[in-house]
Amino acid sequence: MVLDPDTLYLGDNGRCLCGRCSGATAQYTGRDISGQKVEPVTESTILEFARMGFRVRCEGCGALAIIIKGNGVAIEAEVQKS
Numbered sequence: 001m002v003l004d005p006d007t008l009y010l011g012d013n014g015r016c017l018c019g020r021c022s023g024a025t026a027q028y029t030g031r032d033i034s035g036q037k038v039e040p041v042t043e044s045t046i047l048e049f050a051r052m053g054f055r056v057r058c059e060g061c062g063a064l065a066i067i068i069k070g071n072g073v074a075i076e077a078e079v080q081k082s
């Protein structure tokens with residue numbers, strides 16, 4: 001598996017999924033089904049989203065991308081009951 005389950009990735013059309021929720025194609029090839037390379041969410045992505053009033057979270061499980069000072073980007077799993 002080339003994707004880290006505990007990292008959020010941006011794919012085609014700005015879709016945001018963690019490594020765990022990404023499809024098998026992306027998990028094993030690093031590309032989504034349209035052939036687009038998925039890119040790990042970076043600090044600048046999170047800051048850019050924050051400026052627009054959004055938080056970067058997985059569309060599948062709701063895990064939130066957070067910046068850990070001095071230690072880059074991590075994700076925080078959120079318990080979302082709906």
Ligand SMILES: [Zn+2]
Pocket residue numbers: 017018019020021022058059060061062063
């Ligand atoms: Zn997820």
